Amino acid sequence: MVRSLFRKILASFSSEDDSDVEIKEAYGHVSNHHEIRQRLKFIRRDHNMGNERLFRDYFAENPVYPSNLFRRRFHMSRPLFLRILREVESFEPYFVQRRDNDGRIGLTSMQKVITTLRMLAYEVTGDFMDEYIRISETTAMESLKKFTETLVSVFSNEYLRSPNANDTIRLLDIAEQQGFLCMLGSIDCMH
Template sequence: MARTFFRKLLTYVSSEDDSDVHTEEVDGQSSRQRDNRQPRKFIRRDHAQGHERLFRDYFAENSVYPSNLFRRRFRMSRPLFLRILNEVESYEPYFVQIRDNAGRLGLSSMQKITAALRMLAYGVTGDFMDEYIRIDESTAMESLKRFSETIVNVFSDEYLRSPNANDIARLLLVGEQRGFPEMLGSIDCMHWKWKNCPAAWKGRAPAVNYTINGNDYTMGYYLADGIYPKWRTFVKTIPSPRGNKKKNFVKAQESARKDVERAFGVLQIVTQSYN
């Protein structure tokens, strides 16, 4: 399902880009109006300086910022970032650093991928990283789009797939550590019509056998908020909780669901930035 979602997201983004271009061609400005627009000013950004600063801060042997700050700011470890960088650079020539006609080095793969990841991690606009990385808004947006497409193509078979037995065991362990035994994860289809969501989840989920309060269950469950149907695979938020027991449950559930809510929140911001 994850693979399908990401492909639909990329299709949506691409279609939005195409529709914007088409609308501008049909309903756009006249030649006179286009002539009145201010010409774009060329900014000499010094790409090499941006790469050197980024490398010195986070990737040099004695980097300015230690590994714990790298993980905090990139939302992953340095070795994982470098693995992704190598795979993406090998698959997509766009990320390979080249020289322009004047012999000057262009943006490095490290700069383009850092810009894409920072946009995904923080939900910031395309020009947010310009001052630090020395990358213009249009290139940052193109890097994000190509990075997302490449991640799907390179890693979908390994990570964007249905969970196997080992995956389920790991997810159950994480759920138990968060205070929800036998929980598979969280779900949040924010701003998606329910007809597009997986109806098969009504009674199908990975087989998990457990007993709670004397009741036997044969499938795992997902945490969800109150807008979802009353399906056996969804454990929904308690509306207007009363008493400490219910209030503590709601607090724990909201804490466990924050990851998926933040993830979809970032995707929403990124999608809007294309419009």
């Protein structure tokens, strides 16, 4: 019911979307979504503005958003994020900022990693990050893939290994103190 009401309101306040009009004018009748995607023009995103906004919001000397909001939005502390950023950037050349074939400056490693972390933290799609970070959906998805592969390569020995005897004892002690007996045997307590 709410969805149909929302659609009626949208229909009454807007006519055809500008992008739909441009596509129809430029290409006539287009039969499927795939044809539209192939024919759309390149969108010139101001990557530098997106990077400056991120830096001002979270990493400047006096950031717009304090560290507690950083933790809430990215599900980690700022120092942990910076460690991950350094490791990913040094391991995978994809995350190093470079110029494209036209000589335009590309995305920074910070933009690519923040996009990936926000997609993971908020369970959103790649195109959701475009307006704020200035990154295309395809680049966001490529960043997600490269980031996860790199994270496993860089941190698997330290964090993705099976627990040894000392780890098991420590985890069982913590679980017992918090009232979770047999924690290692329960799938519900492993998240």
